[in-house]
Amino acid sequence: MKRFFESEFFYNYRKSFSAVFGSVIIFLALVIGLIGPFVVPQNPYDQKQTDLSNAYLPPMWEEEGRAEFPLGTDGQGRDMLSVIVYGSRISLLIGISVTVISCVIGTFLGVFAGYKGGKTDSFIMRVADIQLSFPSMLIALFIMAIFGSGIEKLIVTLSFVGWVMFARTIRGETLSVKNQEYIQAAHVLGYSDWRILFRHVLPNVTTPLIVLFTNKIGNVILTEASLSFLGVGVPVTQPSLGLLVKNGFDVLFSGLWWVSLLPGLYIMLLVFGINLLGDFLKDELNPQLN
Amino acid sequence: MIRFIIRRFFQMILVLFIVSLMVFLLSSFTGDPVYMLLPPDATLEEIADMRILLGLDKPLYVQYAIFLQNILKGDFGNSYVYNKPALGLILERMPATMEVVAVSTIITILIALPLGVFAGSNPKSTGSKSIMFGSLIGISLPSFLVGMLLIYLFSVTLGWLPTSGRSIPAITASGKKTYFTINELRHVLLPSITLALGQVAMLIRLLKAGLQETMQKDFIKFAKSKGVSRRNIVFGHALRNALTSTITVFGLSIGDLIAFTTITETIFAWPGMGRLLLTSINVSDRPVIIVYIMVVSVIFVVINFFVDILYTVIDPRIKLN
Amino acid sequence: MQRPILEVKNLSTTFHTFRGVIHAVSGVSFHLNEGEILGIVGESGSGKTVANLSLLHLVEGGVVQADVMRYQDIDLSSLKEKEMEKLRGAEISMIFQDPMSSLNPLYTIGHQIEESLKLHTKLNRKERRARMIDLLSKVGISDPESRLKSYPFQYSGGMRQRIIIAIALAVNPKIIIADEPTTALDVTVQAQVLRLLTDLIHNESRSMILITHDLGVVSKTTDRVVVMYAGKAMESGITKDVIHEPMHPYTDGLLRSIPRFHENQERLYQIPGMVPRAYDLPKGCRFEPRCPKAQPICKNEEPPVRKMSNGREIACFFPISKG
Numbered sequence: 001m002k003r004f005f006e007s008e009f010f011y012n013y014r015k016s017f018s019a020v021f022g023s024v025i026i027f028l029a030l031v032i033g034l035i036g037p038f039v040v041p042q043n044p045y046d047q048k049q050t051d052l053s054n055a056y057l058p059p060m061w062e063e064e065g066r067a068e069f070p071l072g073t074d075g076q077g078r079d080m081l082s083v084i085v086y087g088s089r090i091s092l093l094i095g096i097s098v099t100v101i102s103c104v105i106g107t108f109l110g111v112f113a114g115y116k117g118g119k120t121d122s123f124i125m126r127v128a129d130i131q132l133s134f135p136s137m138l139i140a141l142f143i144m145a146i147f148g149s150g151i152e153k154l155i156v157t158l159s160f161v162g163w164v165m166f167a168r169t170i171r172g173e174t175l176s177v178k179n180q181e182y183i184q185a186a187h188v189l190g191y192s193d194w195r196i197l198f199r200h201v202l203p204n205v206t207t208p209l210i211v212l213f214t215n216k217i218g219n220v221i222l223t224e225a226s227l228s229f230l231g232v233g234v235p236v237t238q239p240s241l242g243l244l245v246k247n248g249f250d251v252l253f254s255g256l257w258w259v260s261l262l263p264g265l266y267i268m269l270l271v272f273g274i275n276l277l278g279d280f281l282k283d284e285l286n287p288q289l290n
Numbered sequence: 291m292i293r294f295i296i297r298r299f300f301q302m303i304l305v306l307f308i309v310s311l312m313v314f315l316l317s318s319f320t321g322d323p324v325y326m327l328l329p330p331d332a333t334l335e336e337i338a339d340m341r342i343l344l345g346l347d348k349p350l351y352v353q354y355a356i357f358l359q360n361i362l363k364g365d366f367g368n369s370y371v372y373n374k375p376a377l378g379l380i381l382e383r384m385p386a387t388m389e390v391v392a393v394s395t396i397i398t399i400l401i402a403l404p405l406g407v408f409a410g411s412n413p414k415s416t417g418s419k420s421i422m423f424g425s426l427i428g429i430s431l432p433s434f435l436v437g438m439l440l441i442y443l444f445s446v447t448l449g450w451l452p453t454s455g456r457s458i459p460a461i462t463a464s465g466k467k468t469y470f471t472i473n474e475l476r477h478v479l480l481p482s483i484t485l486a487l488g489q490v491a492m493l494i495r496l497l498k499a500g501l502q503e504t505m506q507k508d509f510i511k512f513a514k515s516k517g518v519s520r521r522n523i524v525f526g527h528a529l530r531n532a533l534t535s536t537i538t539v540f541g542l543s544i545g546d547l548i549a550f551t552t553i554t555e556t557i558f559a560w561p562g563m564g565r566l567l568l569t570s571i572n573v574s575d576r577p578v579i580i581v582y583i584m585v586v587s588v589i590f591v592v593i594n595f596f597v598d599i600l601y602t603v604i605d606p607r608i609k610l611n
Numbered sequence: 612m613q614r615p616i617l618e619v620k621n622l623s624t625t626f627h628t629f630r631g632v633i634h635a636v637s638g639v640s641f642h643l644n645e646g647e648i649l650g651i652v653g654e655s656g657s658g659k660t661v662a663n664l665s666l667l668h669l670v671e672g673g674v675v676q677a678d679v680m681r682y683q684d685i686d687l688s689s690l691k692e693k694e695m696e697k698l699r700g701a702e703i704s705m706i707f708q709d710p711m712s713s714l715n716p717l718y719t720i721g722h723q724i725e726e727s728l729k730l731h732t733k734l735n736r737k738e739r740r741a742r743m744i745d746l747l748s749k750v751g752i753s754d755p756e757s758r759l760k761s762y763p764f765q766y767s768g769g770m771r772q773r774i775i776i777a778i779a780l781a782v783n784p785k786i787i788i789a790d791e792p793t794t795a796l797d798v799t800v801q802a803q804v805l806r807l808l809t810d811l812i813h814n815e816s817r818s819m820i821l822i823t824h825d826l827g828v829v830s831k832t833t834d835r836v837v838v839m840y841a842g843k844a845m846e847s848g849i850t851k852d853v854i855h856e857p858m859h860p861y862t863d864g865l866l867r868s869i870p871r872f873h874e875n876q877e878r879l880y881q882i883p884g885m886v887p888r889a890y891d892l893p894k895g896c897r898f899e900p901r902c903p904k905a906q907p908i909c910k911n912e913e914p915p916v917r918k919m920s921n922g923r924e925i926a927c928f929f930p931i932s933k934g
Binding site: 018130132133134135137138141142143145146218222225226229230231232242245246249252253255257260261264265267268271272274275276279 | 305308313316422423426427429430431432433434435438439441442446542545546548549550552553556557568571572579583586587590591594
Binding site for chain 3: 011012
């Protein structure tokens with residue numbers, strides 16, 4: 001641990017405003033997602049706590065705004081702040097779990113394909129190539145259209161689409177590690193394939209994994225938001241940020257901007273924070289560019 | 291070259307065959323269209339009749355065989371909703387979609403190429419850092435938010451541009467069609483910018499990374515030692531090398547553009563095939579969904595084909611086979 | 612005595628990084644006489660490459676300072692980028708280590724030779740073509756006319772290095788700086804390419820700086836030599852003198868660690884210790900931690916450069932005496 005804090009990596013991290021700023025956003029978003037529901041004024045999905053007569057109140061800094069609804073209310077009289085906090089939980093849940101699942105599947109298939117080579121390799125990679133030649137948004141859109149909305153379905157679908165990037169990158173890394181002399185030495189020493197994979201190959205692909213992982217979370221959150229915006233993502237009863245934007249979209253033209261733009265801006269801020277950190281990691285952990 | 295095209299053609303047929311099979315299988319799991327088409331109080335008999343009418347009473351593989359046969363005849367079935375050939379419905383709306391896609395592609399190239407080249411050739415400059423910061427915001431923006439912000443700013447608040455819809459080519463008094471009138475341009479502008487923004491940001495980042503990496507190669511150092519000016523180093527030597535890695539992704543990104551028309555067309559009420567797809571999904575209009583997937587697959591295969599050809603033009607090491 | 616065609620005095624190149632300031636080259640002086648081949652020897656990281664890149668303003672992200680940096684009557688350190696571009700390739704050209712990566716993979720051989728001709732000469736298309744064919748046959752490439760249309764990936768390493776030599780010679784530069792030109796080649800090809808290079812220098816009365824870590828190459832091809840260690844020149848002089856009677860303990864160590872055919876060496880000599888890290892240099896003589904002859908003074912003070920007879924210069928308090 002001490003070595004980490006004295007490393008060049010940590011030094012550059014502290015000096016990079018954007019990396020620290022990104023981390024702060026991520027940290028705050030996680031805290032809000034975890035403890036937010038216990039702190040916000042109301043549970044927006046408990047009808048006893050909402051009042052229709054409070055519908056479409058603007059944020060508190062506008063003329064008709066009220067301090068009890070700092071970010072205004074939506075058409076059902078729900079407090080926007082509470083709605084956004086609840087929505088961000090769902091967005092984060094999907095973003096993180098999809099990334100973890102895609103990462104595990106993709107890494108496994110990538111290492112396996114790269115290490116085994118031959119027909120296994122070309123089969124896995126051919127599937128990945130075909131999948132990659134179609135926009136992942138469209139594939140997800142079709143699958144979700146067929147199976148209907150739902151958080152679990154969305155997680156499965158996005159993971160199904162998401163493993164490819166991991167598999168391709170990890171396979172490439174594995175291929176280059178595989179031909180290193182110490183791996184061949186391990187072969188000569190008679191170590192089993194699994195031992196070599198886990199002890200020697202996997203640790204060598206962690207750097208690209210970290211970079212891919214960070215960038216993927218942001219990407220998944222955006223895709224989820226888009227699908228939910230189109231109405232084929234999360235169910236109406238468990239709205240993520242994307243669905244909140246969709247719900248407020250119709251009243252945007254009447255000037256009720258906060259209902260849709262505020263959750264939208266929160267998505268942007270969240271993804272931006274993740275991308276800031278991801279960008280730093282990419283530059284820092286990719287030795288090819290300085 | 292001709293052999294390559296023939297090979298590619300058969301590959302395309304194969305891909306389409308696989309796509310049709312997948313689409314067919316998956317879509318047979320969708321909500322039963324019969325209930326969509328009949329009133330809720332329909333009798334069992336009416337339901338059974340409808341099934342027979344749609345061919346849904348037969349086993350799956352027979353349904354698929356009939357489906358394939360019909361496809362080969364160019365008959366993709368009628369839309370349940372419009373009761374018109376689904377293919378016709380999609381093709382009717384294709385020009386509108388292609389219009390936005392084309393304008394966005396032009397916008398993307400015009401903005402991303404110069405900015406990406408600048409950022410990649412002066413990676414340490416303030417200009418480059420601002421461009422990269424901007425592009426990071428660009429890739430963090432959900433495209434629906436971009437569209438909504440643009441509408442709110444230019445249409446609702448400023449009132450400069452129309453909020454939605456498309457202005458179709460009008461026919462003038464002399465009987466000629468007018469293309470690209472000012473009005474048409476005004477309509478297509480916001481949707482295209484919305485669609486392009488994410489691609490612009492992504493392409494800038496890609497070009498910058500590619501160029502920056504190329505600029506550190508030995509042959510760049512050697513070219514410099516020959517006395518090649520900085521400008522020619524960037525445009526003559528580095529850019530072409532950087533493009534080899536960018537071009538594939540750029541081809542894919544045109545596919546992304548088409549995918550994201552579903553969002554853009556929904557926001558701007560643009561009468562294209564993306565919006566048709568969404569409304570069809572909402573009412574389980576299966577034939578239209580299937581045709582959309584098939585048509586889009588053809589487009590992607592064609593794009594990939596051209597990307598491959600472009601690739602061989604740029605990189606002599608790659609042979610067509 | 613004739614004025615040297617190239618003269619460098621007290622050249623320093625520094626980089627600012629996370630670990631602090633890196634002195635890649637600190638206070639190196641050398642000169643190149645017309646028609647001679649000067650060898651610059653040193654281990655990797657000794658600053659020999661950076662020193663030469665500094666001459667042509669090709670060091671990225673580094674700060675170059677020198678008391679004198681002169682080519683003929685031109686002060687190199689004051690040249691603007693545009694003026695430097697006119698000089699590079701036309702007056703001084705470079706050859707790099709790895710022929711596999713020095714050529715742009717996407718352009719034909721002809722295109723890459725012609726580029727230099729277009730930049731620095733007023734030859735028309737026909738004359739350029741004739742010149743290119745002439746160049747390729749000069750570097751020993753058969754059937755040069757059809758070769759112009761081929762791409763670098765169609766050639767082996769040795770052939771590529773010949774093409775690179777042709778490009779470097781295209782505009783008749785006065786000086787060639789060759790940075791390990793044969794290191795990346797197969798042993799059998801090394802001698803051929805080196806021979807070709809030295810012949811082309813001698814026959815056309817050019818001058819060359821040959822950067823290498825191989826003392827064998829130095830003794831065979833160069834007239835004078837500079838031995839560099841950790842960014843400093845340790846010893847310089849006429850090659851024969853330096854090889855036969857090394858005065859600096861470092862040169863001596865280097866020479867003793869070359870395996871020899873005819874002598875019965877029980878065990879190859881090895882300089883003890885490691886090259887110091889560039890951000891963590893010793894205060895006194897940079898070779899002191901590894902030097903068998905080191906005294907307390909070596910630890911605290913940098914040895915000044917001493918001028919000896921026959922143009923010999925040496926930076927050591929306790930040089931090895933003759934005999």
